Amino acid sequence: SQQGEEDPQALSIQEGENATMNCSYKTSINNLQWYRQNSGRGLVHLILIRSNEREKHSGRLRVTLDTSKKSSSLLITASRAADTASYFCATPSGGSNYKLTFGKGTLLTVNP
Amino acid sequence: GAVVSQHPSRVICKSGTSVKIECRSLDFQATTMFWYRQFPKQSLMLMATSNEGSKATYEQGVEKDKFLINHASLTLSTLTVTSAHPEDSSFYICSAATGPGEQYFGPGTRLTVT
Numbered sequence: 500s501q502q503g504e505e506d507p508q509a510l511s512i513q514e515g516e517n518a519t520m521n522c523s524y525k526t527s528i529n530n531l532q533w534y535r536q537n538s539g540r541g542l543v544h545l546i547l548i549r550s551n552e553r554e555k556h557s558g559r560l561r562v563t564l565d566t567s568k569k570s571s572s573l574l575i576t577a578s579r580a581a582d583t584a585s586y587f588c589a590t591p592s593g594g595s596n597y598k599l600t601f602g603k604g605t606l607l608t609v610n611p
Numbered sequence: 612g613a614v615v616s617q618h619p620s621r622v623i624c625k626s627g628t629s630v631k632i633e634c635r636s637l638d639f640q641a642t643t644m645f646w647y648r649q650f651p652k653q654s655l656m657l658m659a660t661s662n663e664g665s666k667a668t669y670e671q672g673v674e675k676d677k678f679l680i681n682h683a684s685l686t687l688s689t690l691t692v693t694s695a696h697p698e699d700s701s702f703y704i705c706s707a708a709t710g711p712g713e714q715y716f717g718p719g720t721r722l723t724v725t
């Protein structure tokens with residue numbers, strides 16, 4: 500079963516706008532990761548946030564984690580057309596810190 | 612950064628034949644490699660976890676005799692889809708890990724079985 504569930508499933512915005520994607524998960528975790536996938540390509544790791552962190556920044560990315568609500572959000576500020584991609588959250592699964600379970604993903608389209 | 616390659620990037624094969632996909636970590640040694648399958652517009656589904664020198668651990672519902680995994684070295688894992696059928700057509704992605712946390716993904720292999 501899916502550990503992470505993202506919403507929205509699809510998001511279309513204009514260049515320059517901010518994009519917010521959310522992820523919910525079911526079990527306790529010690530970290531949560533966000534990945535990006537361009538169409539027909541592999542995944543690229545964006546950011547990892549640990550369970551004792553509430554917020555983390557990397558460039559135009561801001562990730563929050565609320566362990567009490569079992570949810571995380573990914574904010575992309577000042578979006579660019581090149582940010583168009585699918586974004587997935589991933590959490591450790593099966594009692595292993597190595598294995599990851601991916602959410603269904605959010606398809607972000609940034610219109611120029 | 613850590614680079615993972617996959618070969619081939621695309622393959623078309625006839626029903627009943629076998630196809631081998633290679634996953635290599637180019638500039639690091641991976642203690643663990645993972646194989647995922649992804650259908651169009653869907654998420655990644657983990658198929659198996661591969662550790663160098665030991666048998667792969669398959670996820671529930673994945674046929675180990677159909678999807679043969681060999682982790683020959685710390686930089687190479689192979690996935691062989693045996694007796695492929697059209698329903699095996701999918702996007703197969705590998706990843707490599709050096710420890711808990713971040714995984715480094717290959718670019719994926721598009722398999723089409725005719």
